[in-house]
Amino acid sequence: MNAPRRIAVLGSTGSIGRQALDVIARSAGRFAAVALAGGGNTALLAEQVALHRPRYVHAPAPCAALETAAAASGARFAPPEEVAAAPDVDIVLVATAGAAGLLPTLAALRAGKPVAIANKEVLVMAGHLVRRAMAEGGGDLRPVDSEHSAIWQCLWGETPGTVRRIILTASGGAFRDLSMEQLAAVTPEQALDHPTWKMGRKITVDSATLMNKGMETIEAMWLFDVPMAAVDVVLHRESIVHSLVEFSDGSVKAQLGVPDMRLPIQLALSYPERMPEPAVPLLDLAAAGALHFGRPDTERFPCLRLAMEAGRAGGTVPAAMAAADEVAVERFLSREIGFLDIPRIIERVLEQHRPVADPSLDEVLAADAEARRLAAAVPAGVPA
Incomplete structure (x- = not known):
């Protein structure tokens, strides 16, 4: 058997990240998780580090259990952008939510790496910058969304x-x-x-x-x-x-x-080959x-x-739209606003947005930040 493909799983504690680690664990040594990055669920991340023993780990605020697990595994704490470009990483799975996936995606593509992309906001915010990074570094995108995997x-x-x-x-x-x-x-x-x-x-x-x-x-x-x-x-x-x-x-x-996300995840990691064993139950039409x-x-x-x-x-409008949606959804989940307020807030933000036609990365991030500020200020129940 060839050496395992070394996978960086960014967003390992989320839904896609957990399913990706399941695919890796079941791959009979074809894949290895060499980097894990999580968010606030540091207890779960500590368990993942202890199980997969990666070389790199990242969390915004590591807990004692995570630090202990990393030390026992010999893992080094490193920011996602550094991990994404590391020479001992073969494929970067970007499964983070929101704008957090943008910089690691750009770093991986500029380093010539394949990126298994499961983060919608990265391409919505800055698709033009992502394609430039692909052209500059020679990296490629492998879609993980079931719909885009199907098109692919x-x-x-x-x-x-x-x-x-x-x-x-x-x-x-x-x-x-x-x-x-x-x-x-x-x-x-x-x-x-x-x-x-x-x-x-x-x-x-x-x-x-x-x-x-x-x-x-x-x-x-x-x-x-x-x-x-x-x-x-x-x-x-x-x-x-x-x-x-x-x-x-x-x-x-x-x-x-x-309908099972393990199939597109597995395909993005194994491409251009298909795995010899089904990742999911077979379809019975x-x-x-x-x-x-x-x-x-x-x-x-x-x-x-x-x-x-x-x-x-185009331009910065999709970035503003995505940022406004992220804030509005969080406000809805916190019971601050109603379900129908989500599109109202997005429309109100887009009415106030001043678009830039061909934005730089700084201009994309500025549009994101401004849209978040505006979306947080729109009161509930007010028509756009």
């Missing part, structure tokens, strides 16, 4: 320039059948109860508002080098068809599978039965419209 697979072996349309599928989230009156009364607990996927808190709320799908349209534009006009969204309740690509001759390819498709309702779920408009506007 559909494009294998195809001639560049033959894509007519990318079609992202959306489950519709926890509230796809609710009226506006019902949406106004939903609670954080209801928003976190996704009908299909088990995900982190922020992305689950984004799924309920369809902001998640809106951000995915912007991601698709940057990942696959297509205009926003070539990206579409359809509702698909069963989450069996993960996305589709329509080609110039009218042919449509789709990738299907059971006869048992799945009928598959349904429909159009999303942007009147009840305006976050999808706001995100796609931001993608078309």
Whole structure:
């Protein structure tokens, strides 16, 4: 067997990070977690360090248990940007939430490394900077989102320039059948109860508002080098068809599978090979039965419209939109605002945003910071 691929898992204590470590543990030595970076859950990070014995570890505020585990494992504390560019790291999995994934992604790409990207905000905020870093360093992006992994697979072996349309599928989230009156009364607990996927808190709320799908349209534009006009969204309740690509001759390819994030995670780590053993249960189409498709309702779920408009506007507008959403979701989860206040706050912030057409990294970060400040100040229940 070849030497294991050395994986840096940034965001190891989150949903994607935990599933990635499960894939690594089950890989029969094909992968090794050589760097772990977590957030506030330092107790879990300490357990992960003790189990995987990485070379590098990071936490914003290490606890005594983490320091003890790192010392026992011989791990060195290092910032994510340093880890992402380290010569003894082969693949960087960016599974952090929000803007925290941007600098490590840029560092890894400039160092010529593959980045398995599971952070939507990185491409939404600064897709143009990410593509420049790829060109400068020779690194590449491997999508981990199930939808973008599906598109990626559909494009294998195809001639560049033959894509007519990318079609992202959306489950519709926890509230796809609710009226506006019902949406106004939903609670954080209801928003976190996704009908299909088990995900982190922020992305689950984004799924309920369809902001998640809106951000995915912007991601698709940057990942696959297509205009926003070539990206579409359809509702698909069963989450069996993960996305589709329509080609110039009218042919449509789709990738299907059971809804389990371990499959796209494993594929991003093993590419260009496929693992010999299934990472998830096999799909039984006869048992799945009928598959349904429909159009999303942007009147009840305006976050999808706001995100796609931001993608078309470009510049710093997507960064401001993503930052406003992050603050609004946190305020909703803290019961400070209602569910329908999330799109209202985003729209209010975008009305006040002064866009920069081709922003530098500093200008992107400044737009992010200003949007957060504005979003925190918008009162609940005030129309945009």
